[in-house]
Amino acid sequence: MLFSQKARFNRKLDRMRDAEFAGTAKRRRVRNRALRKMMNNRLAMVGLFVFAAIVLACLFAPVLTRYNPETPNLKSTLKPPSLEHIFGTDKIGRDVFSRILYGGRISILVGLGGALGASLIGAAVGSYAGYRGGWFDRITLRLSELFMAFPQLVLVLMLVTIVGQSMRNIIIIFVVTGWGSVYRQARARMLSLREEEYVQSLKAFGLSDFRICYKHMLPNAISPLIVNTTLSTAMFILEEAALSYLGLGIPLNIPTWGNILNACQDMYTLLNGWWMWLPVGIVISLFVMSINFIGDGLRDTTDPSQQG
Amino acid sequence: MAKFILKRLLMFIPMVLVLTFLIFGALELTPGDALTYMLDSEALAMMPPEQQAAIRESLGLNDPFFVRYFKWLGELLGGNFGYCLASGRPIKAILGDVVPATLELSVAALLISTFAGSALGLVSALRRGSIADNALSVAGVIGLSIPQFFFGMLCILMFALKLGWLPVGGRLQPWMTRYVDHLRFLILPACVLGISMTAGVMRYSRAAMLDTMNKDYIKTARSKGLPEWRVNIVHGFRVSLTPIIVLVGFRLPTLIGGSVVIESIFQWPGVGMAFKKAVTAQNYPLVMIIALLMVLMVLIASLLIDMLTRVLDPRVKLQ
Numbered sequence: 078m079l080f081s082q083k084a085r086f087n088r089k090l091d092r093m094r095d096a097e098f099a100g101t102a103k104r105r106r107v108r109n110r111a112l113r114k115m116m117n118n119r120l121a122m123v124g125l126f127v128f129a130a131i132v133l134a135c136l137f138a139p140v141l142t143r144y145n146p147e148t149p150n151l152k153s154t155l156k157p158p159s160l161e162h163i164f165g166t167d168k169i170g171r172d173v174f175s176r177i178l179y180g181g182r183i184s185i186l187v188g189l190g191g192a193l194g195a196s197l198i199g200a201a202v203g204s205y206a207g208y209r210g211g212w213f214d215r216i217t218l219r220l221s222e223l224f225m226a227f228p229q230l231v232l233v234l235m236l237v238t239i240v241g242q243s244m245r246n247i248i249i250i251f252v253v254t255g256w257g258s259v260y261r262q263a264r265a266r267m268l269s270l271r272e273e274e275y276v277q278s279l280k281a282f283g284l285s286d287f288r289i290c291y292k293h294m295l296p297n298a299i300s301p302l303i304v305n306t307t308l309s310t311a312m313f314i315l316e317e318a319a320l321s322y323l324g325l326g327i328p329l330n331i332p333t334w335g336n337i338l339n340a341c342q343d344m345y346t347l348l349n350g351w352w353m354w355l356p357v358g359i360v361i362s363l364f365v366m367s368i369n370f371i372g373d374g375l376r377d378t379t380d381p382s383q384q385g
Numbered sequence: 386m387a388k389f390i391l392k393r394l395l396m397f398i399p400m401v402l403v404l405t406f407l408i409f410g411a412l413e414l415t416p417g418d419a420l421t422y423m424l425d426s427e428a429l430a431m432m433p434p435e436q437q438a439a440i441r442e443s444l445g446l447n448d449p450f451f452v453r454y455f456k457w458l459g460e461l462l463g464g465n466f467g468y469c470l471a472s473g474r475p476i477k478a479i480l481g482d483v484v485p486a487t488l489e490l491s492v493a494a495l496l497i498s499t500f501a502g503s504a505l506g507l508v509s510a511l512r513r514g515s516i517a518d519n520a521l522s523v524a525g526v527i528g529l530s531i532p533q534f535f536f537g538m539l540c541i542l543m544f545a546l547k548l549g550w551l552p553v554g555g556r557l558q559p560w561m562t563r564y565v566d567h568l569r570f571l572i573l574p575a576c577v578l579g580i581s582m583t584a585g586v587m588r589y590s591r592a593a594m595l596d597t598m599n600k601d602y603i604k605t606a607r608s609k610g611l612p613e614w615r616v617n618i619v620h621g622f623r624v625s626l627t628p629i630i631v632l633v634g635f636r637l638p639t640l641i642g643g644s645v646v647i648e649s650i651f652q653w654p655g656v657g658m659a660f661k662k663a664v665t666a667q668n669y670p671l672v673m674i675i676a677l678l679m680v681l682m683v684l685i686a687s688l689l690i691d692m693l694t695r696v697l698d699p700r701v702k703l704q
Contacts (some may be wrong), residue, residue, distance in 0.1 A: 226687075234645070348547075
């Protein structure tokens with residue numbers, strides 16, 4: 078088995094060498110290879126499909142359901158799933174299916190917003206700190222250590238008590254608590270990149286530090302950061318759900334995945350109202366799983382050293 | 386070695402100072418001060434402003450920020466953590482009640498996740514590329530993706546409500562005299578927490594084991610003609626245990642704080658539950674002190690682990 082793999086690998090190298098000699102090797106082909114690798118990763122493709130399906134369903138919520146997620150209908154409370162209400166209705170007669178779709182919009186927005194914000198700040202600060210070194214590096218490194226010493230949920234809850242609960246605050250808190258890991262990754266990558274010759278030559282040309290750092294070096298460090306962003310999106314969606322489940326996340330009047338589950342904590346609902354919590358839980362799990370598969374797939378395609 | 390420890394300690398102290406400073410600053414930012422905590426709002430409204438100012442002055446609330454900070458730090462070092470806003474009890478006494486419960490839960494969960502995780506990681510590394518390995522990898526991602534509380538809800542529904550094997554939640558009941566009764570309450574939360582953590586440990590130990598299997602001394606052991614199980618277990622697994630133990634060491638303090646969700650679902654009266662209640666009730670002193678203690682534990686753990694790895698790994702010592 079090992080032998081055949083090796084033979085296949087050798088043939089591949091031969092083909093590449095031939096192409097190089099013939100002058101037909103192009104940059105585009107390399108990019109295609111990453112794409113092809115991604116396409117060959119079955120789990121990542123399934124993840125991408127599930128991810129797209131859930132995001133599209135949430136975006137086109139008004140087309141898929143005619144119920145408003147927030148209007149109660151006291152004439153039909155606690156109805157089990159039927160043709161009229163696919164996932165039934167909750168305690169005050171709101172359609173659970175439409176709550177899941179509209180709630181998904183908020184949950185995904187919070188998770189994605191938090192992850193993107195954290196990555197932007199982490200990458201911007203981290204790459205400059207790694208490139209420049211000196212006092213800026215020392216201070217930001219200590220700062221990130223400080224933030225990362227807290228257990229994530231504890232820090233988030235602590236900040237929630239100080240600034241209060243709202244959607245905007247939760248996103249800001251996620252950014253504040255999440256930038257550290259991206260910062261460290263970007264910084265570590267830049268530390269090794271800055272020894273490269275092209276950086277030395279750019280410096281010799283007299284380009285400004287900002288230009289070298291962000292325009293010429295950052296693109297070479299970006300792929301692990303993208304993987305990290307995907308994985309932290311998954312983490313933040315789980316965290317939002319947990320926070321809202323505890324009643325400490327997004328205010329309860331806004332439908333989110335966590336808030337839907339928040340209303341199902343009592344044993345009666347758990348035992349007799351499965352439609353109120355089981356579908357949401359499955360949707361959260363599927364969505365987070367799909368992001369994790371995509372993230373793992375991206376890492377395998379972009380970082381050969383992480384395979385195995 | 387002594388120099389290393391000293392250097393590490395010197396890094397530790399400013400970190401703790403900055404932390405306590407931040408926590409104190411956060412306490413200052415939260416609304417209300419000692420006077421409004423001590424009196425109820427009605428009495429406060431009736432009290433003339435001059436008298437309020439006099440009390441503030443006598444309590445030292447008008448001192449400069451840094452003076453109050455160092456006073457507070459001194460009290461903290463002397464073991465006075467302040468008082469709970471809701472019950473008026475000293476925070477120290479409250480911690481004394483909740484810490485044992487959390488320790489019990491965390492240690493149980495840690496044992497489950499460490500044993501299950503490293504065993505599964507070992508299997509998956511040894512059978513690399515097999516169906517079992519792939520299945521375990523996928524199961525690992527699924528395990529990382531299911532929200533802890535959702536998993537807890539499913540388990541409560543299954544084992545407590547439908548089958549009736551285990552209690553729904555709680556810890557100590559007044560009628561319980563034997564430890565076995567008590568143990569029944571522990572099983573469900575510990576398993577849920579432990580299983581949900583297993584996926585992470587498994588991924589980690591698989592990577593550690595794969596890393597070890599590529600080392601030269603494994604080839605040497607094999608070429609000596611040792612039986613395969615001996616190579617894998619004694620020569621391979623034992624070495625790859627070191628990073629796993631380091632990971633576990635890091636997990637314990639995080640766990641004590643991180644079990645907020647599990648403790649609330651199972652009504653487990655531990656630190657996490659107390660923290661959640663304090664956050665909900667805006668009980669600022671309790672929130673900040675618990676957070677501070679948790680961070681301190683993480684910092685101390687990382688200090689100890691740094692020293693431990695230094696002792697365990699001779700290559701670090703040589704440099």
